[in-house]
Amino acid sequence: MFKATTILAYKTEKLAVIGGDGQVTFGNSVLKNNATKIRTVGDGKVLAGFAGSTADAFNLFDMFENHLSSTKGDLLKAVIKFSKAWRKDKYLRQLEAMMIVLNKKHIFILSGTGDVVEPEDGALASIGSGGNYALSAAKALKSHSNLKPENVVKESLKIAGELCIYTNQNIKTICL
Numbered sequence: 001m002f003k004a005t006t007i008l009a010y011k012t013e014k015l016a017v018i019g020g021d022g023q024v025t026f027g028n029s030v031l032k033n034n035a036t037k038i039r040t041v042g043d044g045k046v047l048a049g050f051a052g053s054t055a056d057a058f059n060l061f062d063m064f065e066n067h068l069s070s071t072k073g074d075l076l077k078a079v080i081k082f083s084k085a086w087r088k089d090k091y092l093r094q095l096e097a098m099m100i101v102l103n104k105k106h107i108f109i110l111s112g113t114g115d116v117v118e119p120e121d122g123a124l125a126s127i128g129s130g131g132n133y134a135l136s137a138a139k140a141l142k143s144h145s146n147l148k149p150e151n152v153v154k155e156s157l158k159i160a161g162e163l164c165i166y167t168n169q170n171i172k173t174i175c176l
Helices: 054-070 075-088 131-144 150-165
Strands: 006-011 016-020 024-027 028-032 036-041 047-051 095-101 106-112 126-127 170-176
Touching: 006 047, 006 095, 006 131, 016 036, 016 047, 016 095, 016 150, 036 054, 036 170, 047 054, 047 075, 047 126, 054 075, 054 095, 075 095, 075 106, 095 126, 106 126, 126 131, 131 150, 150 170
Parallel strands: none
Antiparallel strands: 006 016, 006 126, 016 170, 024 028, 036 047, 047 095, 095 106
């Protein structure tokens, strides 16, 4: 598990949302409180977020975007190609990062060991040190409130920020 961040993604039939906190840590020190760890890729049709080393994440975002472009925006094909390339490359396998990518049809968690995981419910995914806190809160809010998906993500990340020392409450979200 990466002690670097919290990313939460939520997909419905009509909407895709990703959110992340802004804390960057180095050991037991906070280096930055307002980092952006989420972005749109693939001409704004795919959302992506990362947990782990920032430098590694930038490399992975670029690599993923290249695969997304080569598959003409087909997220499923891009994820499979990306995962194979990540796993086969000795240098890339050493990168300390995980990613969540999603659009309105799919949501995936990706890792350097070649894992491509589509969450069981197909709606919620989280990564990072506060990921389980955010995921638990999101499941409860999704089931027991009338909050809009973007608000479920924001409130869940705020709860994670109250519990995880590597997560703050400087939350950013992006919707498709």
